[in-house]
Amino acid sequence: MPVLGCIADDITGATDLAGALVRRGIATTQIFGVPEGPPDTDADAVVIALKTRTATSAEAREQSLRSCRWLRSHGVQGLYLKYCSTFDSTSEGNIGPVTDALLAELASSLTVHCPAYPANARTVYLGHLFVGRSLLSESGMANHPLTPMRDPDLLRVLGSQTPAAVGALPLDVTTHGPGPTAAHLADLGRAGTAHVIADAVRDEDIEHLAAAVAACELPLAAGGAPFGAAWGAALIRATGAGGAAPPVPPDGPSAVLVGSASQATLRQVESFARRWPLLRLPAEDVAAGPGSVDAALEWAAAHLGDGPVMVAADTRPEAVAAAQRTLGRERAASAVEEAMGRLAVGLTERGVRRLVVAGGETSGAVARALGVTRVRIGPEICTGVPWTVSERPGLALAFKSGNFGGDDFFLEAFARLDGAARGEPR
Incomplete structure (x- = not known):
């Protein structure tokens, strides 16, 4: 106990x-x-x-x-x-x-x-x-x-x-x-x-x-x-309590969802985009209706076979300021959270089994949308960000605080997971 x-x-x-x-x-x-x-x-x-x-x-x-x-x-x-x-x-x-x-x-x-x-x-x-x-x-x-x-x-x-x-x-x-x-x-x-x-x-x-x-x-x-x-x-x-062995995360298609506006995450997004596909979603677009999320899911499905994909809310400072002027702070934030939850569900339906989520509010929205209630803590990506394995069968999740990790965090996340699946030490 x-x-x-x-x-x-x-x-x-x-x-x-x-x-x-x-x-x-x-x-x-x-x-x-x-x-x-x-x-x-x-x-x-x-x-x-x-x-x-x-x-x-x-x-x-x-x-x-x-x-x-x-x-x-x-x-x-x-x-x-x-x-x-x-x-x-x-x-x-x-x-x-x-x-x-x-x-x-x-x-x-x-x-x-x-x-x-x-x-x-x-x-x-x-x-x-x-x-x-x-x-x-x-x-x-x-x-x-x-x-x-x-x-x-x-x-x-x-x-x-x-x-x-x-x-x-x-x-x-x-x-x-x-x-x-x-x-x-x-x-x-x-x-x-x-x-x-x-x-x-x-x-x-x-x-x-x-x-x-x-x-x-x-x-x-x-x-x-x-x-x-x-x-x-x-x-x-x-x-005198002892620990059980950590869970082994599953293999499968990989994706990243980003809602964080932190400076660290912005750098990490740019680093990821130099190697793998990135799609940005302005808050105004997702607030206008479901079309932009549906289109993002189709875009992601077309790229999943080649490696990890990223769908990011456009959180560059000028984009955030524009969205808040148009929608107001609360509506802009809630629109992005709802969109990220829908994206998470759609991605898992399309076969994604390894999902990184950046941003505290975004992580909460994704967990609710997926119906995740409990996870066991798995291998660590960097200080403060472990992979987790959901009780929902076959789904590895990493929830990243906006400020954590180096510039190559998203790239390192999947490399770390591959090593864990092979039983490699950290």
């Missing part, structure tokens, strides 16, 4: 955490949406992928609490709230409201937040979030279409989302190891702090923090994939 239960606010974040757990030898199942029925008894960890990052606070709280109650009913010992390493949220939430609701549900008064992800150049220092050498507010996240992050001070950002006290765990405490870190956390708790923003600039800092949180026996922690995986590993080690 699972020891660790995780609730993620989007699908790509869930697969990021699930991949990090598998990398530590922890057998992991990912569930899409609020779960029902029994858990996977072979899994040591369960990661629930919700779509609550941009939902209303009421919706986010309700879905998260239902997920928490399901996990607790099946005996999990620790609960982790997973959100993006760039703290994607708005002034209204949903990180603060959801964390407060979970603290109340667990009858706990203290939790620790650590979104740091050193392998992907996300670090926290003096409570400020950095992307590489730049403050969060000076990165590409400042102009994100749904969650623009224009304040790098996480204590201030989280403080605007919760009435509870927010405090800091500075790096000069964490670097001294789990003992001093646990003592500092205890002091913060006695002082009435409910949310602690922890500094971390190296993987070692996260390991110290995870050990300290485990020593404090806090029932809830929150943040990015590295912290969740480290804390989960500490909990699971204490039980």
Whole structure:
């Protein structure tokens, strides 16, 4: 039975955490949406992928609490709230409201937040979030279409989302190891702090923090994939649980669906297009009716026998700006999501068995359209992005956060899958 239960606010974040757990030898199942029925008894960890990052606070709280109650009913010992390493949220939430609701549900008064992800150049220092050498507010996240992050001070950002006290765990405490870190956390708790923003600039800092949180026996922690995986590993080690063998993804025709507007994904699309077929779909076209999606499916079917194909929403900055002027932000986004879901169904009907999806909102739309409810976590493509194998027979899926991966990510994804099918080590 699972020891660790995780609730993620989007699908790509869930697969990021699930991949990090598998990398530590922890057998992991990912569930899409609020779960029902029994858990996977072979899994040591369960990661629930919700779509609550941009939902209303009421919706986010309700879905998260239902997920928490399901996990607790099946005996999990620790609960982790997973959100993006760039703290994607708005002034209204949903990180603060959801964390407060979970603290109340667990009858706990203290939790620790650590979104740091050193392998992907996300670090926290003096409570400020950095992307590489730049403050969060000076990165590409400042102009994100749904969650623009224009304040790098996480204590201030989280403080605007919760009435509870927010405090800091500075790096000069964490670097001294789990003992001093646990003592500092205890002091913060006695002082009435409910949310602690922890500094971390190296993987070692996260390991110290995870050990300290485990020593404090806090029932809830929150943040990015590295912290969740480290804390989960500490909990699971204490039980002596072992991991099952990862699933073997199937072979077959391959495709990529892209809805992300991140700068990293734009570069990855261009790299893919230099070798394999690419079709761009403007949001205005898909909003006008089903004709453009039908035509895209016929185009893809004609190319699938030659290698992977890509259908991408036109997310170049000038195209996004034009679509939002014509359709409005919400209609433009919903039109693209609906189109990607229809494309996913149509591609699998035409024989696609290996599908990469780029973008958190796009991934949610595709999973819903395909009726995917559970996957086992398979081989990792890059840090934060594993292949998964769906319970739906014979379908390999990779859900990629927009900012993850190098320029050749899409090309490497299928090469990695071919190697896994042959039993090659990473």
